[in-house]
Amino acid sequence: xxxxxxxxxxxxxxxxxxxxxxxxxxxxxxxxxxxxxxxxxxxxxxxxxxxxxxxxxxxxxxxxxxxxxxxxxxxxxxxxxxxxxxxxxxxxxxxxxxxxxxxxxxxxxxxxxxxxxxxxxxxxxxxxxxxxxxxxxxxxxxxxxxxxxxxxxxxxxxxxxxxxxxxxxxxxxxxxxxxxxxxxxxxxxxxxxxxxxxxxxxxxxxxxxxxxxxxxxxxxxxxxxxxxxxxxxxxxxxxxxxxxxxxxxxxxxxxxxxxxxxxxxxxxxxxxxxxxxxxxxxxxxxxxxxxxxxxxxxxxxxxxxxxxxxxxxxxxxxxxxxxxxxxxxxxxxxxxxxxxxxxxxxxxxxxxxxxxxxxxxxxxxxxxxxxxxxxxxxxxxxxxxx
Amino acid sequence: xxxxxxxxxxxxxxxxxxxxxxxxxxxxxxxxxxxxxxxxxxxxxxxxxxxxxxxxxxxxxxxxxxxxxxxxxxxxxxxxxxxxxxxxxxxxxxxxxxxxxxxxxxxxxxxxxxxxxxxxxxxxxxxxxxxxxxxxxxxxxxxxxxxxxxxxxxxxxxxxxxxxxxxxxxxxxxxxxxxxxxxxxxxxxxxxxxxxxxxxxxxxxxxxxxxxxxxxxxxxxxxxxxxxxxxxxxxxxxxxxxxxxxxxxxxxxxxxxxxxxxxxxxxxxxxxxxxxxxxxxxxxxxxxxxxxxxxxxxxxxxxxxxxxxxxxxxxxxxxxxxxxxxxxxxxxxxxxxxxxxxxxxxxxxxxxxxxxxxxxxxxxxxxxxxxxxxxxxxxxxxxxxxxxxxxxxxxxxxxxxxxxxxxxxxxx
Numbered sequence: 001x002x003x004x005x006x007x008x009x010x011x012x013x014x015x016x017x018x019x020x021x022x023x024x025x026x027x028x029x030x031x032x033x034x035x036x037x038x039x040x041x042x043x044x045x046x047x048x049x050x051x052x053x054x055x056x057x058x059x060x061x062x063x064x065x066x067x068x069x070x071x072x073x074x075x076x077x078x079x080x081x082x083x084x085x086x087x088x089x090x091x092x093x094x095x096x097x098x099x100x101x102x103x104x105x106x107x108x109x110x111x112x113x114x115x116x117x118x119x120x121x122x123x124x125x126x127x128x129x130x131x132x133x134x135x136x137x138x139x140x141x142x143x144x145x146x147x148x149x150x151x152x153x154x155x156x157x158x159x160x161x162x163x164x165x166x167x168x169x170x171x172x173x174x175x176x177x178x179x180x181x182x183x184x185x186x187x188x189x190x191x192x193x194x195x196x197x198x199x200x201x202x203x204x205x206x207x208x209x210x211x212x213x214x215x216x217x218x219x220x221x222x223x224x225x226x227x228x229x230x231x232x233x234x235x236x237x238x239x240x241x242x243x244x245x246x247x248x249x250x251x252x253x254x255x256x257x258x259x260x261x262x263x264x265x266x267x268x269x270x271x272x273x274x275x276x277x278x279x280x281x282x283x284x285x286x287x288x289x290x291x292x293x294x295x296x297x298x299x300x301x302x303x304x305x306x307x308x309x310x311x312x313x314x315x316x317x318x319x320x321x322x323x324x325x326x327x328x329x330x331x332x333x334x335x336x337x338x339x340x341x342x343x344x345x346x347x348x349x350x351x352x353x354x355x356x357x358x359x360x361x362x363x364x365x366x367x368x369x370x371x372x373x374x375x376x377x378x379x380x381x382x383x384x385x386x
Numbered sequence: 387x388x389x390x391x392x393x394x395x396x397x398x399x400x401x402x403x404x405x406x407x408x409x410x411x412x413x414x415x416x417x418x419x420x421x422x423x424x425x426x427x428x429x430x431x432x433x434x435x436x437x438x439x440x441x442x443x444x445x446x447x448x449x450x451x452x453x454x455x456x457x458x459x460x461x462x463x464x465x466x467x468x469x470x471x472x473x474x475x476x477x478x479x480x481x482x483x484x485x486x487x488x489x490x491x492x493x494x495x496x497x498x499x500x501x502x503x504x505x506x507x508x509x510x511x512x513x514x515x516x517x518x519x520x521x522x523x524x525x526x527x528x529x530x531x532x533x534x535x536x537x538x539x540x541x542x543x544x545x546x547x548x549x550x551x552x553x554x555x556x557x558x559x560x561x562x563x564x565x566x567x568x569x570x571x572x573x574x575x576x577x578x579x580x581x582x583x584x585x586x587x588x589x590x591x592x593x594x595x596x597x598x599x600x601x602x603x604x605x606x607x608x609x610x611x612x613x614x615x616x617x618x619x620x621x622x623x624x625x626x627x628x629x630x631x632x633x634x635x636x637x638x639x640x641x642x643x644x645x646x647x648x649x650x651x652x653x654x655x656x657x658x659x660x661x662x663x664x665x666x667x668x669x670x671x672x673x674x675x676x677x678x679x680x681x682x683x684x685x686x687x688x689x690x691x692x693x694x695x696x697x698x699x700x701x702x703x704x705x706x707x708x709x710x711x712x713x714x715x716x717x718x719x720x721x722x723x724x725x726x727x728x729x730x731x732x733x734x735x736x737x738x739x740x741x742x743x744x745x746x747x748x749x750x751x752x753x754x755x756x757x758x759x760x761x762x763x764x765x766x767x768x769x770x771x772x773x774x775x776x777x778x779x780x781x782x783x784x785x786x787x788x789x790x791x792x793x794x795x796x797x798x
Contacts (some may be wrong), residue, residue, distance in 0.1 A: 097408040156408050194411050203412035215403040216410065223408070 001177050007168035010138040010175050011077060011103040011161070012037035014145025016047045017183040018101070020075040024052035024063030026082060029115045030165045031105045034077040049075075057082040061089035061100075068098035069204060071195035073149065076100070079165065080107035080121045087125065090158075094129025094220065096205055099152030099159070099190065101145060102130075106265065106316075107165040108353040116354020117165040119265070119317035123293075123325045129220055131159040131227055132294040134264040138173040140291075143244055146183055150234045153190050155227045157220070165354065167266040178242055186241055224295040231292060248292040249300040253279060257286030259370055260308040260343070262326060264290050267314050267357050274362040285366055290326060298333045305330065311343045312369040314362070316351040323379045324349045346375045350382035417775070421757055425778035430792045431751075431760075431769050434703040434743030438485035438500060440681030443651040444471045445658070445688065447696075448485055448500055449744050455503055455736035460729060464511030467504065468518050469689050471654050472542035472587075473535060475512060475580050476564065478505025478726070480572050481651050490705040490742050495717045499735055502721035506732040512579050518587055521692070524548040526668045529610040531597050534562020535650055536643050537616030538581065539657020540664075541589035543688060544614075547665050551589050552610070556596035563648065607639060612664045615642040616657065633663045641667070655685050662691050697768075703743025703789045712750070712787035713740065745769070745790035751782035 005013070011034045015023070023042070025035040041047035050067075054060045057078050064074040078086065083104050093100050104122050108114040122132060133148065135141045141163050148159035163169055196204065208216065231248055239245030250268075253275055254260055263271045268289040278285040288304045288311075290297075305311050315324025322328055327347030334342055346369045351357040361382060368380075397418045400406050407413065438448040447466055454463035467474045481501055489497035526549050530537045533555030541551045559565065560581045564572065585591055595601045597615075606613045615635075633641040643660045645653055659675075666673040678686045682700050690696055718738050721727050727735060745768055751760050752769060759775040760782060762768075771782075783791040 095409060194407055194409075203416070204410070206410050206412060208410050212400060212406070215400070215406055216408075218403050219406065219408060 001179075002174050003177055004172050004174050005138060006033065006170050006172050007135075007138045007141050007163050008033035008105070008170065009037050010142040010173075011145060011163070012041065013175070013177055014142040014161075015075045015101075015103075016041050017142075017178060017180060018075075018146050018149045018187055019073065019184070019189075020047070020049050020101075021072040022050045022052065022064065022067035022074045023076065024054050024060045024067070024074070025076045025078070026054055026057050026060050028057070028079050028082040030107060030169045031077050031079040031082070031103070033169070034103055034105075038075075057085040058089060061086040061093060061102075064100045064102075065089060065093050065096060065098055066196075068093070068100050069096065069196045071190060071192050071197075073190050074098075074100045075102070077103040077105070079105040080109060083121050083125060084109065087128070090125055090128040090130060092205070093158045095216070097156035097220075097223070099149065099156055101148045101152060101159045101161065103141075103145065104160050104162050105165050105169045106162055112353075114353045115165065117167055117265075117316065118352045118354065119162075119315075119325070120352075122160060122162050123317050123319075125160070126294060126325070129157060129224070130294065131157055131224075131231075131292070132162060133159065133292055134162045134290065135168065136266060136268045136289065136291075138168060138171070138175045139244065140246055141168065142175055142177070143238065143242070143246070146178075146187055147231070147234050147238055149190075150187050151227060151231045153192075154230045154234075155223045156192075157223050157227060162265070164266045176244075182241065186238065228292075228295050228297050246291050247300075248297040249304055250289040250291060251304045252287040252289065254286035254288060254304055254307050256284055257308045258284040259286070259310045259312060259366060260305055261285065261287050261362065261366060262290060262305075262311060262313040262330065263287060264293070264326060265316070267316065267351070267362075270357060270359055271314070271362050274359050274366065277359070278363065278366055283366070283370065285370075293326075293329075296329055296333065301330060301333055302337060302339065305334070305343055306339045306341075308343050309341070310346065310369050312346045312348060312365050314351075314357065314365065315347060315349050316357070318349050318352065318379070323347050344374055346372070346380060347378060348380045348382050355383060420774050421777045422759075422772075422774045425773070425776060425796055426798070427778035427780050427793050428773070428796050429771060429776065429778065429780055429783050430794065431745070431771055431790070432792045433698040433745055433768075433790055434701045434792075435681035435684065435698050436742040436744060437488040437490060437702050437704070438498075438742075440684040440702050441484045441488045443484070443649070443655040443685050444473075444477065445655065445680050445685040446470045446474075446504070447689070449739065449741055451503070451507065452498065452500075452736040452739035453741065453744075453746060455507060455732055456739060458729075458733050460507055460510045461514075461516055463507045464516055465518070467507055468511070469692075470658070470687065471651075472539055472584050472657075473580055473650055473654055474504055474508035475576055476535075476572065477650055477654070478502070478508050479576060480567060482649050484651075490703070490708060490740055491738060493705045494710065494713065494740075495715045496720070498738055499721045499727070502727045503732045503736055506727045506729060509726075510729065512583060515586075518546070520546050520588065521548040524550075526550070526611045527552070527609065528664055528668075529554065529606045529613045530616055531601075531606075531613065532562065532616035532643075533557070533560040533591065533593070534616060535564055535653035536645060536657045536660070537562070537614070538584050538589070539654045540614050540616055540643065540660040541657075542584050542587060543658050543661030544664060545588040546688075547661065547692075549665075549668075553589050553591050554595045554597070554601055555591065555593045558593050560591065560593070563653075564650070603637070603640065607637075611639065611668050613640045614660050614664055615640065616660065617642070617644075633660060634667075639667070658688055659686055662686065662688070698744070699792075701743070701792075707789035708740060708742065709785065709787045709789075712748075741788050743789050745786075746788070748787060750785045750787065751791060754781040754785045756781065
């Protein structure tokens with residue numbers, strides 16, 4: 001069934017179809033509609049989940065951890081400062097190996113206050129042990145929520161499904177809402193091996209002396225590496241069943257490309273138009289969209305990017321003192337590999353705090369990159385009023 | 387309560403990451419970790435002496451009585467009273483109740499009306515003729531001269547010990563000095579009832595016989611193994627004891643009791659002392675009063691003498707040792723001077739008891755112990771501390787409302 005819905009409601013539908021059992025969330029712009037819709041689903045009986053109103057995001061994640069530890073499928077959604085407030089418990093959820101799924105609406109961090117999109121909130125949580133998916137469309141948001149549960153429950157790591165503030169969260173698009181029966185067939189109930197159970201009591205999350213702590217971290221990293229394989233399998237399976245697949249990394253017209261523009265989130269949709277336009281004018285330009293950021297699908301990124309001489313990475317984020325985060329990840333991925341001709345990486349930082357990344361801007365990035373021999377600096381700022 | 391899970395368990399060793407669960411989860415039980423070795427302080431489950439018990443000359447287990455009355459177990463409370471006091475009803479009417487003066491509750495809201503509760507319990511038992519358990523019958527025969535409270539008390543306790551007791555009183559009526567107390571304070575009927583109770587227990591009373599006139603000490607010495615003179619105070623004493631504690635006189639087998647202070651509870655205590663001294667004499671045992679006392683300098687306990695194990699240290703539980711956070715102010719209802727308490731009122735009043743120094747199984751220590759190192763005893767009378775796991779946090783000591791837990795430093 002197709003419906004025209006905003007991205008936030010696509011999240012709600014994704015959670016509902018995943019038959020989440022516990023929802024604990026605290027409202028924050030621009031995430032609020034996700035939770036509103038879910039609360040109505042719970043109230044109307046459409047969704048048989050326990051809806052917990054909590055007093056902060058910290059408590060929301062704590063509740064999800066508790067619920068997930070008992071074997072329940074837990075869900076929450078947040079944004080920006082809400083996500084930052086959860087930080088401590090993001091580590092806990094991952095360390096406890098709980099397959100919680102959370103939607104995060106990318107919103108810039110204050111000050112200055114902003115409710116508009118950029119990726120610094122979620123990228124600040126890069127090292128917490130959560131899987132991260134950056135979505136391009138409302139459909140992808142809904143589908144990724146369902147996929148995320150399946151991946152997370154296999155590798156026992158939590159997932160963050162990320163969508164842009166307003167450009168997706170509040171933008172209506174036609175979305176195919178799959179049949180519940182089909183989703184049930186795809187996503188079986190969660191049956192953990194270890195769980196909080198009064199009939200089989202165990203202590204969880206206890207003290208680990210130095211002789212044993214590192215082994216748990218090693219296992220987490222192994223699970224992250226496994227998640228790359230699992231996520232691809234799950235995406236393929238999803239595609240077979242529902243006809244839609246996204247890949248962990250998507251290549252668009254890259255085969256003979258001289259320049260590849262690397263994107264994430266909604267910037268990808270705009271870049272497709274720019275690539276088509278430049279192609280029609282004879283420029284050999286392609287796009288690589290990175291959908292899965294953690295774990296970082298290094299091999300897929302490499303095999304896509306080695307096709308081009310130049311790579312322009314569009315970062316709607318910045319790691320202060322280093323550069324655009326996607327660009328830095330790509331540089332470190334390429335370094336030391338045995339690619340014959342390593343592409344030159346151009347790191348563009350733009351669109352912070354929700355400033356529009358227009359087709360004109362992306363075209364300018366493409367032309368600038370094609371013309372230059374090498375990047376003028378580590379960070380190439382686009383659109384800053386100097 | 388099932389057996390505590392302290393059985394030995396092997397430590398689970400993880401050789402490699404592969405053996406480990408995905409996240410830190412206990413897969414065995416924690417008993418392998420003997421946390422008791424971390425201890426610097428050692429809690430002790432140790433009942434102490436409540437101030438009331440220490441102060442009662444008759445050595446009545448007041449705290450125990452309060453527990454039983456509070457639970458509505460009046461018959462059991464009566465029997466407990468009678469173990470130390472044949473004059474409970476009279477004490478309930480005229481005892482100066484030193485117990486109430488030291489009641490810790492008095493510093494909190496209002497001291498318990500112990501005397502009024504005692505009266506209610508005694509009258510409850512007398513009305514129902516609740517029988518008193520006696521010891522095995524013995525060969526010995528004891529004569530008591532003097533039918534006042536001391537002589538009657540001594541006769542009562544000797545009878546409980548299994549002796550045949552003949553009590554000689556010069557007057558036609560018993561009670562001695564008690565009869566001099568105004569009827570307003572001590573109704574004649576109450577005295578009659580309690581004397582009848584003592585007779586019923588088995589003291590053979592012979593009235594109208596005066597020492598030196600209708601009976602002679604010589605005759606008594608021929609017929610009895612021991613003679614106890616309870617001629618009262620302040621009449622002249624024809625025969626004085628050699629020293630206060632032994633009560634022996636110059637005549638072998640003749641003992642003399644005397645009272646310096648004239649309250650009823652002290653008379654009971656003196657009679658009790660006489661009975662114990664005589665029993666020691668007949669059974670050729672040494673009289674060791676220091677082993678029979680309750681509390682630091684308290685009275686002799688007949689229960690202790692009979693071999694009852696009273697597991698209480700001599701330390702008197704003080705007001706400052708209580709954890710008052712667990713008590714609510716409740717002044718309750720003071721007794722009506724004439725009418726006293728009804729059983730319901732007595733029960734309510736007894737429920738106000740702090741049970742200073744005495745565990746009443748409130749469960750605080752069991753609940754707060756982070757190591758599950760405190761387990762209730764199978765008989766429900768106290769707790770067992772498992773020192774293999776007790777880390778010495780002393781939460782149990784702090785959270786005990788009634789100072790039934792102590793602690794000491796562990797030397798290392």
